Amino acid sequence: MNMLLLQKEDFVSENQAVITGRRFERLKDFIHIEVGKQLKSGIRNGLCGTAEVIAIASDRVTVDFSAASQPPPPPPLTLVIALQRPQTFGKVIHSAVSMGIKKIHFIHTFKVEKSYWQSSRLLPENLNEEITLAMEQAADPVEPELFFHRRFKIFADDELESIAGSSIRLFGDPAGESPVPLHGTPVTLALGPEGGFTDYEISTLKEHDFHGITLGSRILRTEFALAALLGKLIL
Amino acid sequence: MNMLLLQKEDFVSENQAVITGRRFERLKDFIHIEVGKQLKSGIRNGLCGTAEVIAIASDRVTVDFSAASQPPPPPPLTLVIALQRPQTFGKVIHSAVSMGIKKIHFIHTFKVEKSYWQSSRLLPENLNEEITLAMEQAADPVEPELFFHRRFKIFADDELESIAGSSIRLFGDPAGESPVPLHGTPVTLALGPEGGFTDYEISTLKEHDFHGITLGSRILRTEFALAALLGKLIL
Numbered sequence: 001m002n003m004l005l006l007q008k009e010d011f012v013s014e015n016q017a018v019i020t021g022r023r024f025e026r027l028k029d030f031i032h033i034e035v036g037k038q039l040k041s042g043i044r045n046g047l048c049g050t051a052e053v054i055a056i057a058s059d060r061v062t063v064d065f066s067a068a069s070q071p072p073p074p075p076p077l078t079l080v081i082a083l084q085r086p087q088t089f090g091k092v093i094h095s096a097v098s099m100g101i102k103k104i105h106f107i108h109t110f111k112v113e114k115s116y117w118q119s120s121r122l123l124p125e126n127l128n129e130e131i132t133l134a135m136e137q138a139a140d141p142v143e144p145e146l147f148f149h150r151r152f153k154i155f156a157d158d159e160l161e162s163i164a165g166s167s168i169r170l171f172g173d174p175a176g177e178s179p180v181p182l183h184g185t186p187v188t189l190a191l192g193p194e195g196g197f198t199d200y201e202i203s204t205l206k207e208h209d210f211h212g213i214t215l216g217s218r219i220l221r222t223e224f225a226l227a228a229l230l231g232k233l234i235l
Numbered sequence: 236m237n238m239l240l241l242q243k244e245d246f247v248s249e250n251q252a253v254i255t256g257r258r259f260e261r262l263k264d265f266i267h268i269e270v271g272k273q274l275k276s277g278i279r280n281g282l283c284g285t286a287e288v289i290a291i292a293s294d295r296v297t298v299d300f301s302a303a304s305q306p307p308p309p310p311p312l313t314l315v316i317a318l319q320r321p322q323t324f325g326k327v328i329h330s331a332v333s334m335g336i337k338k339i340h341f342i343h344t345f346k347v348e349k350s351y352w353q354s355s356r357l358l359p360e361n362l363n364e365e366i367t368l369a370m371e372q373a374a375d376p377v378e379p380e381l382f383f384h385r386r387f388k389i390f391a392d393d394e395l396e397s398i399a400g401s402s403i404r405l406f407g408d409p410a411g412e413s414p415v416p417l418h419g420t421p422v423t424l425a426l427g428p429e430g431g432f433t434d435y436e437i438s439t440l441k442e443h444d445f446h447g448i449t450l451g452s453r454i455l456r457t458e459f460a461l462a463a464l465l466g467k468l469i470l
Contacts, residue, residue, distance in 0.1 A: 002454045072452045095459055100451075138453040178470075181416065215470045217307045218335055218373040219237045224462045227455075228334065231466025235413075235450045 001026050003139035004041040004051050005132060006065060017051070020060045027061055041065055042141030048072075071142045075234040076186040078103040078163060082193035083112050083148075084222060086119040090130055095223040097134035097144050099230050105163060107149045111195040117150060156204045164188040169210040170233075172225065173202065176212025182233050189229065191222060236261050238374035239276040239286050240367060241300060251289070254296045262296055276300055277376030283307075306377045310469040311421040313338045313398060317428035318347050318383075319457060321354040325365055330458040332369035332379050334465050340398060342384045346430040352385060391439045399423040404445040405468075407460065408437065411447025417468050424464065426457060 004027070010017035019027065027033050033053055041051035041063070048071055051063035083106045084092050096104055108117070120126060131143055149155035168182060171190035190210060197205070202212070215228055239262070245252035254262065262268050268288055276286035276298070283306055286298035318341045319327050331339055343352070355361060366378055384390035403417060406425035425445060432440070437447070450463055 094456070098453065098455055098459065099463065100453055137456065140453055215466065216335075218333060218375055220333055220462075221329070221372065223459070224330055224333065227459045227462035228466030228470055231450065231463030231468075232470050233466075235463055235467055 001030065001136045002040065003048075003136055003141065004039045004063070005136050005141055006041060006043045006051065006063075008044070011065075012062075015065050016054070016062060017065055018060050018062050024059065024061055033061060039063065040139060042071065042139070043067075044135075044141055045143060046071075046141060048139075048141060072100060072140055074100045074102045074142070075230060076167075076184060077101055077230065077234055078105070078167065078186075078188045079226070080105045080107060080160075080163070080188060080190040081222070081226075082107055082109045082191065082197075083116050084193065085113070085116055086121050088194075088222060089116070089119065089121050091221070091223040092226065093127075093130045094134045094137070095226050097131055098138040098140075099227065099235075100138065100140055101230075102142065102144045103147070103163075104144055105147045105149060105155075107155050108152050109193050109201055110152070110198045111193045122148070152201065152204075156208065160208050164208065164210075169205075169208065170213050171197070171202075171205050171210045172214065172229070173197075173212025174214055174217075174219075176214040178215070179213040179229070179232055184234075187233060189233070191226065194222075236265065236371045237275065238283075238371055238376065239274045239298070240371050240376055241276060241278045241286065241298075243279070246300075247297075250300050252286070252298050252300055254298065255294060259294065259296055268296060274298065275374060277306065277374070278302075279370075279376055280378060281306075281376060283374075283376060307335060307375055309335045309337045309377070310465060311402075311419060312336055312465065312469055313340070313402065313421075313423045314461070315340045315342060315395075315398070315423060315425040316457070316461075317342055317344045317426065317432075318351045319428065320348070320351055321356050323429075323457060324351070324354065324356050326456075326458040327461065328362075328365045329369045329372070330461050332366055333373040333375075334462065334470075335373060335375055336465075337377065337379045338382075338398075339379055340382045340384060340390075342390050343387050344428050344436055345387070345433045346428045357383070387436065387439075391443065395443050399443065399445075404440075404443065405448050406432070406437075406440050406445045407449065407464070408432075408447025409449055409452075409454075411449040413450070414448040414464070414467055419469075422468060424468070426461065429457075 006017050037053045039051045042048040047067040049066050049068040051065050055062040167186040167188045272288045274286045277283040282302040283304045284302040290297040402421040402423045
């Protein structure tokens with residue numbers, strides 16, 4: 001937890017917020033808290049700043065929040081990614097959200113097992129927890145938007161054009177070219193499932209002006225491929 | 236498992252190898268094997284090629300290996316990294332090894348807890364398993380060399396110069412500059428522990444001509460920071 005993430009509901013007055021539950025336990029266990037201590041903080045979907053501890057009880061901490069700065073600017077990247085197996089899904093969320101990606105479209109493809117859509121990790125409360133932990137890790141209080149598209153053809157025919165808009169369009173492809181840094185140009189990046197996109201899916205992406213890119217012959221886990229591509233293209 | 240990794244001990248004749256144990260279970264459970272099937276393969280610290288299944292028994296598969304190509308070239312990066320907490324250590328190994336890094340120096344720093352050095356993950360058999368899984372993931376048969384340095388000062392005084400040699404010298408530093416792609420120039424990259432290098436450690440690194448770099452204000456888990464930096468600098 002590199003940022004104490006405050007929610008609107010935590011506030012008991014304009015600047016004072018009361019922290020209980022998981023965040024309180026985390027503060028107590030990992031950070032030496034005492035009255036007067038300044039914590040890096042941020043308001044969910046609001047500003048970054050400092051929370052000063054003003055009272056400590058057995059099950060809660062009260063802090064006084066001072067806003068200081070805008071949240072870090074997001075990388076100009078929209079992610080389109082095949083729904084991963086449940087264990088991998090959490091890692092991909094963490095990787096994407098902690099690197100500041102704000103629009104993530106999970107899609108169905110031929111090699112996505114139907115059962116992945118039944119995973120409890122997709123329940124709103126579990127998604128919210130996954131996202132919150134990644135925001136706390138990154139010290140970025142702005143939550144991402146997640147979208148789920150359960151039919152590849154409908155997604156490709158009806159939504160992909162408006163999602164990608166005027167951005168550069170790239171997809172991960174072992175047969176693709178080595179990518180070049182984009183120097184701030186917005187990009188829509190599509191990543192396939194374990195086993196890759198099918199030929200039909202690749203031709204559909206190409207019809208929508210997506211170009212294949214690869215980081216080389218080594219096969220990386222999706223969460224690391226995403227981090228390396230973001231490093232290469234954007235950071 | 237994206238590559239069937241063969242060891243010298245597996246070979247029963249010049250080209251024929253017998254696979255048992257974990258690799259056999261993996262082949263049986265995840266890959267539809269039958270006589271005649273061609274598997275992507277590689278010999279540990281040797282060539283890449285194809286293994287054709289020539290016999291299947293209840294507890295073993297016999298394959299015929301044909302060499303076809305050199306292993307993928309490694310990125311020109313030597314990693315120097317503070318020893319992580321045990322759970323993170325495995326992820327860092329996976330991240331580094333699957334991206335092809337061949338020299339990894341784990342070092343002690345002030346904020347590395349002494350107990351991390353007692354972790355069972357550092358036992359040779361556990362290290363070997365961690366490394367092997369990452370090599371199989373990446374389809375790279377060349378194993379990395381791991382080095383462990385338990386005294387920061389001795390490491391910095393006696394070993395760092397010869398390790399870094401004529402390479403560019405960079406270290407992860409929240410106060411550093413944004414890095415630029417190195418276009419193939421060799422680099423030695425030093426990454427700190429959770430909580431970062433101390434001022435003394437930073438000044439020591441700077442005395443050895445290391446320059447601080449950062450990917451921005453977001454705080455990433457070490458394994459993702461490493462992937463993003465490798466993407467930015469090398470891939």
